[in-house]
Amino acid sequence: MKIVHVLTRLLRAGSEENTLACCLAQARHGHEVLLVHGEEYDPSLRVSVAGALRVVTLGKLINSISPSRDISAFGQLTRLMRDWQPDIVHTHQSKAGIVGRLAAREAHIPGIVHGVHILPFVHVGTAQRLIFLAAERLAARFTRAYIDVSQAMRDICIANHLGRPDQHHIVHSGFDLARFANAKWPQEPHLLLGTAAGEPKPPVVLMLAALEPRKRHVEFIEAFGQVVDRIPNVRLLVAGEGSARAAVESAIERSPFANNVRMIGHHREPERLISLADVCVLTSMREGLPRVMMQYLAGGRASVISHLPGVEEVVKHGVNGIVAPAEDVGAAAAAVADLLENQHYRARLADGAKLTDLSSWGLDSMCERVELIYQSVLESAPAAARPTEARIRDGLAKQTLGLPGF
Template identity: 25%
Template sequence: MKKKLLLVVNVDWFFLSHRLPIALEAQKQDYEVHVAIGLTDKLETLESYGFIIHPLDMQRGSTHVIGMVRSVLQIYRVMKAVKPDLVHLVTIKPVLLGGLAARLAKVPAVVAAISGMGFVFLDAGIKADLRRLIVGRFYAIALGHKNLKAIFQNKDDQTNVCRMSGLGSDSIELIRGSGVDLELYRVKELPGGAPIVVLAARLLKDKGVQEFVEAARLLSRSEYAPKHGVRCVLVGEPDPENPSSVTLETLELWREEGAVEIWGGRSDMVDVLASATVVVLPSYREGLPKVLIEAAACGRAIVTSDVPGCRDAIEPDVTGILVPARKVEPLAKAIQYLLDRPSLCAEMGAAGRRLAEQVFDVRSVVKEHMRIYHELAGKGAQ
């Protein structure tokens, strides 16, 4: 008889870009895969893979108590109906709310994938401290299942959550990122012509988008840009459910100003990265950003922030350069430093590809998840 796996995920695009290979491999290994997911317009796509979909009315940006209680009850009802052997909770809200529902529903085994700490841990002030205290208590409850593994993408997040929740070492796994398809993301020669500097991400303030735009302005006013024709490009879309999102009005102002090009959301990231000379992500904090491991696999030099998650995605001064978060001038200087040295870009790109092959291969990531699934499901059946 097939074991039942239930994944609980906020949004369809994150599941498809970050967890699809794991769900497909679970199918191959004779799991019946269910996906409880926030309201989606990709139902047919999800069902085409053979998954059983359970839509949830779960808004990522909402922190209203009534809404959260309603979400817990929805997830609980799905768990009671499916009767999964194993639940995999993906990202912060599903981990916190789904963790509580899993304990109420007495599911046999839980995987909690903590892929970042969220905007609550970026804010400062008394209100932010209070929110962090509340979230910390939620983690302690949500991760209190007796047969659970919490998967972290970097050691900083692991340390913080373990301190808040009291998780022991036997309940912890460290897997650096969601992996990259090394067959799809291949190295191509650096493009000729005007160098292109790419920031590809959801267009959020805490991704360092504003700092990137200001760095582009500095480059455009320097002697470097007119001489070399450097192009700074934003790839991605706003995320209205996130309080940190850039507005459409701001995007239009940037487009009119011309310091950056706005390419919008793109599904052809292989081609986008192939067109780049340097890939930039000046984020304030991450789990472990997928775009940086994709850039490494494509052999592109990286400039990113010296913060948890970002610094875990590179080898400093080998595959990329670290700069202080929220600082414009060091970011601009690092970009120009690399653009002035094409041979260094190529060397860092080659080193990045080696790092991707050693650490970020999606096949290894999937294999590690299957090991965890089998271990937990086995214990849950006892």
């Protein structure tokens, strides 16, 4: 197959990691893969995958609504797809999902698939909700399949008339489970924690999330004082990068508890950070089903998660984690302090996390499910739109011989 993935942004966040894992697996399986991303990207991340698949940057594709740039991005994507003639166009993220599917329709691509990592019309202002919902309904008319990261995302789509139930497929966002289950502490942890070498490890709270306003880092840092009041030597590790970095740094600087907060940016071994933590926290106000939540569980750590659609599919309050009220970041901070003070309860939740069945979040499971969905989409496409037999035979021959280009 020839497959195009389209992303609005290529940064170090969950939907991008999910997409890149699929791209790399598909390339290894002999498919010809093209990754198209917009203006915002991490150069080092782009370089890390460029050797395994083709990567194209579209400067006109941006996250915010901009009619002139959106029209230009639509034109660029349409020309690219007409030239490349993929069998599958798989879009991700809100803006790329809309512009990419419109372009694929214009270019007469047989298999148009959209990955629902997050929904742009949930927990936003009325005007933004109406604009995105109208655009999503337009794109839904020619979307052949949806790949939803959770049952909740699927249910919200169907309730808003975005695709038929039979078009939706739940595929959890996969990762290497063993990597997190077997992780050890980082080397020289005192450097991360700001403590002296050889000093006993203080209680550690980890917030592992892209630095975006919807993750509510600033609000949690502002509420973290109540944790410090009860556990004075606690450390909060803020791990991640993103557009809100300056705002998060400013919140730390003005906090009277700045010495208790350590901002460490992107870390190449997040599983080691989870291993180091006593409690993990996520206070997002809008998500799909964040796989960092599963990574906390895979790492066997007690965690506090703000309620999101779909959280209850995995986190059982009081069994393998704490689910805090969505609107109350202060309640999440209070729950963190409670867990740090109650070792027995914390250990019980950690044991519950270790026993959680995460098999459907395995990397191989995700990639296999996605490929089966692609095949189903192409098999159900009108005969005139399917890949020709000659093209399939040529691709299979290249795959058998280990040749590039398929």
